[in-house]
Amino acid sequence: MENILEVKNLCKKYKGFELRNINIEVPKGMIMGLIGENGAGKSTTIKSILNVINRDSGEINIFGLDNVKNEKQIKEDIGVVLDDSFLSDYLNPTDINKIMKNMYKTWDEKLYFEYIEKFNLPRNKISKEFSSGMKMKLKIAVALSHHPKLLILDEPTSGLDPVARNEILDIFQDFIQDEEHGIFVSSHITSDLEHIADYITFINEGEIVLTKTRDELLENFGIVKCSEEDFKKFDKKDYVKFKRNRYEYDILVEDKVEFARKYDAQIIDKPTIEDIMLIYIKGEK
Amino acid sequence: MNGIKGLITKDLLQLKTYKRTLIVFIFVFVVSGMQQETMDGAMSMITIMLILVFGMVGIATFSYDEMAKADRYILTLPLTRKEVVRAKYMLVILLTLVGAVLGVLASGIISYAMSKALPDFLELISYALGGILGIAFVEGIQIPCMYKFGAEKGRMQIFIVIAIMALLLGGIFFIGEKINVNLPVNNILNILTNFLPLVLLALTAIIYFVSYKIAYKLYSKKEI
Numbered sequence: 001m002e003n004i005l006e007v008k009n010l011c012k013k014y015k016g017f018e019l020r021n022i023n024i025e026v027p028k029g030m031i032m033g034l035i036g037e038n039g040a041g042k043s044t045t046i047k048s049i050l051n052v053i054n055r056d057s058g059e060i061n062i063f064g065l066d067n068v069k070n071e072k073q074i075k076e077d078i079g080v081v082l083d084d085s086f087l088s089d090y091l092n093p094t095d096i097n098k099i100m101k102n103m104y105k106t107w108d109e110k111l112y113f114e115y116i117e118k119f120n121l122p123r124n125k126i127s128k129e130f131s132s133g134m135k136m137k138l139k140i141a142v143a144l145s146h147h148p149k150l151l152i153l154d155e156p157t158s159g160l161d162p163v164a165r166n167e168i169l170d171i172f173q174d175f176i177q178d179e180e181h182g183i184f185v186s187s188h189i190t191s192d193l194e195h196i197a198d199y200i201t202f203i204n205e206g207e208i209v210l211t212k213t214r215d216e217l218l219e220n221f222g223i224v225k226c227s228e229e230d231f232k233k234f235d236k237k238d239y240v241k242f243k244r245n246r247y248e249y250d251i252l253v254e255d256k257v258e259f260a261r262k263y264d265a266q267i268i269d270k271p272t273i274e275d276i277m278l279i280y281i282k283g284e285k
Numbered sequence: 286m287n288g289i290k291g292l293i294t295k296d297l298l299q300l301k302t303y304k305r306t307l308i309v310f311i312f313v314f315v316v317s318g319m320q321q322e323t324m325d326g327a328m329s330m331i332t333i334m335l336i337l338v339f340g341m342v343g344i345a346t347f348s349y350d351e352m353a354k355a356d357r358y359i360l361t362l363p364l365t366r367k368e369v370v371r372a373k374y375m376l377v378i379l380l381t382l383v384g385a386v387l388g389v390l391a392s393g394i395i396s397y398a399m400s401k402a403l404p405d406f407l408e409l410i411s412y413a414l415g416g417i418l419g420i421a422f423v424e425g426i427q428i429p430c431m432y433k434f435g436a437e438k439g440r441m442q443i444f445i446v447i448a449i450m451a452l453l454l455g456g457i458f459f460i461g462e463k464i465n466v467n468l469p470v471n472n473i474l475n476i477l478t479n480f481l482p483l484v485l486l487a488l489t490a491i492i493y494f495v496s497y498k499i500a501y502k503l504y505s506k507k508e509i
């Protein structure tokens with residue numbers, strides 16, 4: 001399968017924080033979700049991909065091209081939504097159309113206003129008067145209206161109510177129907193990614209902890225709930241991490257079927273992505 | 286060029302909110318210019334003040350971008366950092382020229398209305414070029430400061446930079462006097478007067494060019 005985005009051994013050092021050997025591959029036609037707690041390195045990874053910060057080492061290819069050498073060409077085909085950065089609040093959707101048609105060669109004015117209508121956004125009201133959900137919808141409309149091949153989305157559903165979130169997730173699903181497209185999305189709302197992502201990459205303290213398909217994570221991983229006495233019987237290499245609760249232990253296992261067979265375990269819960277993330281971050285080995 | 290046009294469009298559209306303030310400023314400067322005792326004084330004041338106001342309005346676009354944290358988003362658009370800096374300089378120069386044209390026109394109209402004679406347009410243009418050089422000097426320092434320190438901090442830095450430059454110039458003259466080096470001030474002034482418009486234009490071009498180079502160097506290394 002051809003990759004639309006490849007990050008190889010990306011390193012970036014800041015005072016007090018370091019991104020170490022990040023490797024990510026997003027195949028065409030797929031949605032890759034990047035999860036991790038605040039400060040884990042999600043935004044630094046996205047900023048490096050977008051060449052907004054200079055990487056210390058490593059390689060980033062988008063559409064098979066180096067993201068620094070072919071920056072302008074690549075950015076014509078990327079749609080970007082950033083949670084904390086957009087154009088001035090003193091512009092209205094009509095102004096933004098005037099700007100963007102002078103920015104992208106493939107800007108589609110008709111499509112843009114179709115999204116504006118669909119999202120019920122007033123054309124001539126400055127975005128300062130929009131709710132945070134409306135502002136996010138405006139960013140998404142802009143990101144989609146030049147027929148991009150790759151969407152890079154940093155927390156695109158934050159600030160949206162559940163109905164709006166679903167609406168937006170449906171749009172991403174439609175976008176990915178084209179096999180030439182791809183989506184790289186970071187979010188701390190892991191339930192959203194559970195719905196749409198084909199792959200999940202989990203980043204913690206500047207390092208990739210795991211990359212798996214969503215189905216592998218949700219179907220193979222399990223959380224064994226047991227007493228301290230039972231816990232002591234388990235071999236360390238058979239589980240990923242454990243979390244000590246008040247009355248029981250939560251043990252994250254990578255292959256629940258194998259674990260159940262080996263230890264005759266009775267209670268193995270199906271985890272959510274959030275459960276897996278929490279035990280990885282808070283758990284012990 | 287497409288991206289540069291988009292950025293200039295963005296800044297001009299953002300400045301819509303300044304429309305009323307600008308009209309008030311123009312009115313105030315025209316009226317106060319008319320209070321000057323001589324026609325020369327009135328014309329020079331109106332021309333120079335309008336240039337300064339329009340020039341400073343261009344600088345205000347930095348604050349809009351900073352408030353929206355727009356820098357990062359802008360760099361995700363199909364633009365190079367060089368184009369981002371170039372667009373900003375093109376905008377401030379464009380606005381300064383608009384201020385100069387308005388200033389010369391307003392002065393001409395007032396002069397005709399008050400004395401029923403057309404003004405000396407060469408003289409008016411000299412005032413305008415002087416005003417443009419003045420604002421180029423301010424912008425030439427301020428824009429790189431804005432790229433280096435951000436809109437808020439950059440605004441403070443300009444006072445520090447101007448103070449340092451004043452001290453340096455003062456220091457050179459002071460040391461010159463102390464060690465009895467006679468600076469050919471009169472000769473310099475004579476040359477300036479004879480070739481004034483050309484000298485003003487050349488100085489303005491040099492200031493903008495050097496400032497642009499510095500601003501680009503600072504912005505190309507900036508982590509956003």
